[in-house]
Amino acid sequence: MKVRLTVAQALVRFLSVQYSERDDQRQKLFAGCFGIFGHGNVAGVGQALLQSELADPDALPYILARNEQAMVHTAAAFARTTNRLQTYACTASIGPGSTNMITGAALATVNRLPVLLLPSDTFATRIATPVLQELENLGAGDISVNDAFRPVSRYFDRVSRPEQLPSALLNAMRVLTDPVETGAVTVALPQDVQAEAFDWPEELFAEREWHVARPLPETTILDQAAELIRTSRRPLIVAGGGVAYSGANDVLRTFAEATGIPVGESQAGKGSLPYDHPQSLGAIGSTGTTAANAIAESADLVIGIGTRYADFTTASRTAFQNPDVRFVNLNVARFDGGKHAGLPVVADAREALTALTAKLNGWSVEDEYRAESLQLAQEWDAIVERTYNPPAEVTGKLAAGLLTQGEVLGCVNELSDPRDVVVCAAGSMPGDLHKLWRTRDGKGYHVEYGYSCMGYEIAGGIGVRLGAPDRDVFVMVGDGSYLMMATELVTAVQENVKVIVVLVQNHGFASIGALSESLGSQRFGTSYRYRSGDGRLDGDYLPVDLAANARSLGVEVIEVDGRAELEKAIGIAKAAAGPMVIHVRTDPLIGAPDSESWWDVPVSEVSTLESTSTARAAYEESKAGQRAYMAPVTYTREVDD
Missing domain, CATH: 3.40.50.970 (Thiamin diphosphate (ThDP)-binding fold, Pyr/PP domains)
Known part of the structure; x- marks a missing residue:
């Protein structure tokens, strides 16, 4: 059976029946569609959204935004709040309407948040070129301003013929629901193609459920990670956004309580533990607490959980000063798992922590280390109280x-x-x-x-x-x-x-x-x-x-x-x-308490200003503490006689 619809109508109908599933919990993948209409999408996606709303207002609700960049931010924030299990689509007109979304796309991809962008494109037929808001490229006829989305999207496609829509959409869903690959997905839609009718197979519009995986850790790698932890004396956890996306907060709490390993948090990982938990050191890095940064300085093992080790988290690679420091990285993405020459435990954070807790059953840091971490955290909380x-x-x-x-x-x-x-x-x-x-x-x-x-x-x-x-x-x-x-x-x-x-x-x-x-x-x-x-x-x-x-x-x-x-x-x-x-x-000249940390922002090497020369000298002194973190991970394995 075939269904005759325009490309835009087929797009809207397809999006309305996509679902994500994890842990047997099923939810609509798209809560709706943000958009601002112009001549590039008003007669295509706009008409399709109207037709959908009149038939079923809950199928793919439309929300009128005021700024194209902003609506992508809203979609990204929604995706983060729902642990990347849901998102919004965003439609914009050709030219400036679409390119306004590029900053939002970069934000979503940098933060690994799923958003679907539907920028309108110029005519695929080119019969009336150049049309209003079209950029003419002197060296290539198939380039439009939407090609600027390519470097900030995890997946990019342009639907120049109706037949291309199914493969573009299926690839888009694959990336949006992949915890490793996710980010901004861009499907550019020429305005004439949006309005073109085609006979679609009915199967395209059947409900589809996209499973969001929880990869399990390899036993051999997990054994190595456990051995590295057992042989450490001053281990430290750096909790990143992956803790929240995995729903691993409770498992992390159990792990930290059982082992006594203190926890520092990146920006995305803040909230991994309640602020007053005995193992919580709070924020770490350039904007961190003195407690977390003091423990980080002497840590001999850093256990990164769902973190990408941004420069603020590592204080531009000056946070961890122990010459023997090693890294164990629990991360769903191998790219992040291998950072700082660490041991990559490539797995879902919740599953990896659960397995690691069992491996370390009965092991704990020394009582003195627990007491030291707690005291430092309490001292910082007193500073917070004076600031409040x-x-x-x-x-x-x-x-x-x-x-x-x-x-x-x-x-x-x-x-x-x-x-x-x-x-x-x-x-x-x-x-x-x-x-x-x-x-x-x-x-x-x-x-x-x-x-x-x-x-x-x-x-x-x-x-x-x-x-x-x-x-x-x-x-x-x-x-x-x-x-x-x-x-x-x-x-x-x-x-x-x-x-x-x-x-x-x-x-x-x-x-x-x-x-x-x-x-x-x-x-x-x-x-x-x-x-x-x-x-x-x-x-x-x-x-x-x-x-x-x-x-x-x-x-x-x-x-x-x-x-x-x-x-x-x-x-x-x-x-x-x-x-x-x-x-x-507020008074901008009264700042927050110092984190006793550093962030690498280069200062002019030569200057006629005394203030700049003084700052350069301080910069060079701080930069001397930067480290490459290239030492390989080593561990001791017991061998049976």
Whole structure:
């Protein structure tokens, strides 16, 4: 039997009957489709979505976005919240509509999050070329702007004929549901092909279930890993995002309690253990706690679980200073498992930890090491407490109504529920949240720090709430990121997606300002100021009214002046039924406590500025501590007589 549909109609019908399955739990793979229509997709995918909605509104619900990059961020955040078992499709018109999605695609691929992108393309027939918004390439006739998606997509295809659609879609589903290969998947659709009719086999539209695998570890490799752990004296776990995606939090807790091995967390892995668990050291690396970084410095074995060892996690490869340090890496991807010349235990994190716990039955680190780790963690928590509730010598320096950023984070942390989610992505707050946020729930922390994309916050917060509608979502965003992509507040209002946006006004880029100062560049170009009489951007602050801007987008706004008003505003927002914005002002010059770590950002080797020359000398001193981590793993195997 054949079914006559357009390419776009066939696409929408196919997507509506795709399911993912893991551990016998089945869910729709696509919760819906975000889109912004233009001449490239309005008559194709747009018409197909309308036809689908009229027939069955729940088949593939359409959500109107305001920015193409933002809708990809929302889809990625939703996918992360649902442990990569669900996602959204995103459709855009040709030209700028489609290329606006490229940054979102890069973010999804860097973070290994499944999103399906459907950029519209120019005419496959080329009969009217060049059409509106078409880029003419002088050296090749088959290139369009959508080819720019290739390097930031895990899979790319262009459907130039209807017959190509089935293979493109099946390959797309394969990649989206593969925990190793997943990322952005791009299927470019020429606008004339979208509207072209074809006789499709009925089998194309049968329900399909895509199994998300849990690869098991090899016994021989697992034995080696267990032996390396048994012979170590100061082992350390680095928990990454793979712990959450695997649902391995409880198994990790059991493993850590049984062995006494302390746990440091990457940005994606934060929340792997509750902040007050005896084995929890909190954040590790450049934005880590002094506790995690102190243990990391002397660790003789690092057990990476679901981490890709980003430069912030390893403090640009200065975190682990023990000359005999070795690595055991539990990871579903062999690419990450082999990093730092480690022993790759290629397996699902939950399955590998379960098997390793059994192998190590009865083994534990020494009591002194447990006590040392716990003491360091408690000392750091006391620093967090002073940051949340700063003493008079700090608050006394603040102008009337201003708070420190640490105070703002502390208020939100202490007045939110344990299952509430904090969302952030760029600026100074991700680093502060990493080291300071007291995570109480495995899904309570959502900071995008693989691509650290300014503007992700509000769009990402919407995705988190869509994926976890029973949790309040606190979006922490500075004025710099807010100004880049605030328009998705309109989408939150339209869909009544409750997000609580804590908008921090500090008149510029606090994070880069502090980094600039540390690198000898004197916070140049990081403040929102008028140009002064001598032509420099160092005049008075600009009179930008972000609260009024948010109100103009249809959301309710509370402006707070001081801590008492902030605490009251959080209570009001928690009780509200729809999206809210809390506007608060902070002093950008009062930073968070130091992690006693480093991040490699090169400083100018020569300069006429004394500040830069001084910073260069400090840079060279820190860089001397970088290591290659190339030593091979060795272990002792008992041999029967």
